[in-house]
Amino acid sequence: MVVDIRPEELRRRDGPLEGAVVIDRNVLEWRLDPTSAHRLPEMDDPARRVIVVCDEGYASSLAAASLADLGLTNVTDLAGGFQAWLATKAP
Numbered sequence: 873m874v875v876d877i878r879p880e881e882l883r884r885r886d887g888p889l890e891g892a893v894v895i896d897r898n899v900l901e902w903r904l905d906p907t908s909a910h911r912l913p914e915m916d917d918p919a920r921r922v923i924v925v926c927d928e929g930y931a932s933s934l935a936a937a938s939l940a941d942l943g944l945t946n947v948t949d950l951a952g953g954f955q956a957w958l959a960t961k962a963p
Contacts, residue, residue: 873914874923875904877935878954882927889925889954897926900935905942922947929953 876883876892877900888894893912895903902908906918914920922944926932932949939947950957 873920874925875900876925876954877932878925878927882954886927886954886958889957892925897931897935900924901938901942904939904944906944907942918943919945924949925957926953928955 874889874892876889876894877897878886878889879897883889883894895912902910903912904915904922905911906915922936922939924932924935924939924947926935926949929950929952932953936947936949952959
């Protein structure tokens with residue numbers, strides 16, 4: 873699961889990350905914590921692969937660490953964030 877935590881204004885500015893689930897950063901933990909009553913239905917397994925993406929890779933690193941602290945065992949982030957991914961698409 874790829875999770876886009878960029879704020880709405882950045883998603884609007886730079887475009888969507890196709891196939892990603894958009895979750896606001898301030899609700900990320902309770903939406904992905906497998907023990908939360910408010911989790912996404914597909915987050916019933918703490919070993920599910922989760923890749924967190926922010927704009928430049930800083931917030932996503934902290935978010936991935938926070939999710940790991942909750943017990944997710946297969947969570948990481950995209951180095952350089954959306955901007956690094958976008959740079960690979962430039963002509």
